[in-house]
Amino acid sequence: MGGYILKRLISAVPVLFGITIIVFLIMSLIPGDPATAILGSYATPENVEKLNRDLGLDKPMVQRYFIWLGNMLTGDFGRSFSLNRPVIDEVLERFNATMILSGTSFVLCSIFGILAGVISAARQYGFADKAITFVVLIGISVPSFFLGMMMILLFAVHLRWLPVSGMYAIYGGGDLSDLIRHLIMPALALAAVATGVVARLSRSAMLEVLRQDFVRTARANGVPERRVIMGHALRVAMVSILPVLGIQAGFVLSGAVYIEIVFQWPGVGRMLVDAILARDLLVVQGGVVFVAACYVLFNIAVDVAQMLLDPRIKT
């Protein structure tokens, strides 16, 4: 068990390297001179040269990569010129908010998605199945940002049940119940698509499993039908549902961008969009590497869960 986790962690090292290389290569795609791109075409040559030196752009590419990598390993992601503070501080602060949002969405999409899929499969072609299939189709087809906007219109503007945007009330608030009130709409809007995807997959995984012989054995033993479905069949179906949950985790983590914009949520996504529009590339670079690395680590957790779930996987 411990050995397996260690092995997976070690195997993640090249992936993490790959991520930094890819991000680095993408950032070197910048057409023309990056310093000019950042400062605009009216910048004085001295300023351009100074920025180039500050960014280390006067050195060869390979050397630049290793300097950047070395700095990151010591926690130095550079300094944001638009925010005038270390990138890592900004990223960590924002990441907290993103984790609250996408973490909640992930839990929601896992629970509701699997539940909907299981009910759908158990009642195949019945009313519940048709209703769920219909809702799921709408869920995976509606853009999350549009859904978020419509939710604001309905629940915040017309019904006045929930706050329009933000993470905490500006005056007062700041406690958990305030956070939850602000979290409900963005978390649901973000979870909609992922829930649909998980529900679809869970349904087909369950249908696949329910046809297998061991289900008949359980029934022949007189195991109650509820146990057959929620225990025997779901347990095996989880083996194919779990990897999809891993993919959906990446989806809610990065899809949070739209929701953070719509709901003014102070997360990494909004930071990235602002940084892109301000051409603050160090923030983009650092933010992307940080989130991608977290996602890689999360996927290791998924693999470990997979191993715990399926004793046939050799550790």
Next chain:
Amino acid sequence: MSAFLTLLFRNRLAALGAVVIMAILILVLNIPLLPLHDPDVTATADRFMRPFAEGHLLGTDHLGRDLLSRLLHGTRLSLAVGIAAALIAAAIGSAIGIFAGYFGGRTDNIVMRGVDMLMAFPYILLALAIVAALGPGLMNALIAVAAVNVPFFARNIRGITVGLAGREFVDAARLAGMGHTRIVLTELLPNVLPVIVIAMSTTVGWMILETAGLSFLGLGSQPPQADLGSMLGEARSAMISHPHTSIVPGLMIFLIVVSINLLGDGVRDALDPRLRSGALSRPRATTLVKRHGDVPPTTDDLLAIQDLHTEFHVGKRNLRAVDGVSLAVKPGECLGVIGESGSGKSVTALSVMGLVASPPGVITGGAVRFQGEDLIGAPYESLRQKRGDRVAYIFQDPLSTLHPLYRVGQQLAEAIRSHDSLSKAETRARAIELLNDVRIPNAKSRVDDYPHEMSGGMRQRVGIAMALANEPDVIIADEPTTALDVTVQAQILSLLDDLRRERGLAIIFITHDFGVVAQLCDRVAVMYAGRIVEEGPTQAVLDAPAHPYTKRLIACVPELGGGRRELAAIPGLPPVLDDLPSGCAFAPRCNKAAKSCRQGEIPLQGPALRTVRCLFPERTL
């Protein structure tokens, strides 16, 4: 192709999706012909006009521009960009996939490692990074969306290509001296093209959504040019005061994506052959019962199958798997049921406790009485309480019939606890005792094994232990030894025989092997095409088979030390069950068949306990 289209359009939702997306396409392709306002002309006096206003069907936006015109132009742009991104991603991704899959080895390894790296990113993040580097703009958004979807195509197409590259026709092309380029273009590409098309049909909706998303963030199309995403993004600031400017483009994106998804699902379903056979439907908790005719009266047997009819309804075909079978066992008795594959013996056995997979199985007539009580059509809960408790099953392949992820002890415990409320410790003790009963060595440690950690013989013993868990009155063993080698088979048979004698169990033993029947069974029934053709005490049937089919079946059994006797295979095949000939179903394969054999019903007749369904039996009974 036309069959494919028929299938696609039989799916009404897919057809609806196709119609909607076609309508949208026709509309935007004919924009120059429509009497529309210029989408970019502003008129600040006419800001935020509501829908259905004079001259502006959908109203105007925050700069007084005609929304209908902007909507159609935006839709055209969104569709064009989304489809272009899909084409680019498909072309590059498929090229990479074919390249890696065709050359294999180290090339494959390196390329796919790179693809895996790209897939390690949450992909919207990757798209953001690309746009960050290239700068905001619709073209750059298109490149970003295409780029993040390349790995998906590369991986899918590589998988297909690897399978194809090892096939004979590729080898043949290579031996014929074709170059790599030609092999790829003329042999591989035509075969992977359908897969590429399916992958595109399922992803194009996503790509439209993703480009719209980037534009929504202000990173895609730049003003005054507007696609649906940037229309929505611009309208957001006025969303609360003038929601229609947001709702119009938002609904359009939804409409496009939902119809593409419907169509994509339809395409996938039409191409997936499993759906056509209905194999993807899940079996219900009990077999469907639609009984016609009278229910036979009660008998005093322990378990009596009376005039049972079970059919499989597949599409318009009705396969009569069990066609009027009657069998009965008394306590301590072992009844063998023998026949070729497809003779209906397993379906008969599964019908007893309503375990025939349904759909497609339907019990259409007869009764199954356990201690006089009819089980067919009994309420689920009463049936469940008898399953495993009064009537238990042993199935053929213990690897697939045991739960793969539960320890055998857990599975035994659950079988017990479904009927008795014992404590955890008690059930565990009972589980170990059961494993001991079926002579599993080290039962105490074996109880914590997973099925995959056991040998085939061990697993079958677990299957038997499970059947014994609640000390049932009847065990139905459905070919329990077929998957095992001969020595293990002999052990299992003697085990079953001991248990029967010790506990007074009644056993119905399903097999296709007369050797096994001879060892274990008191009586035997021979089945052919869903009917019993001969029944009697085992020894009597073996010594003097009356039905020509039984005689041929016995002649098929090779005899050890019997010299180099010619094994007499039965010519021909069992009949198709939805097209049974009238009269004797075996007549087409029988060398004694006469005209009268093919006319009318032939009854099962003879003295008590020794019957045959034949007009010209091998010997009179």
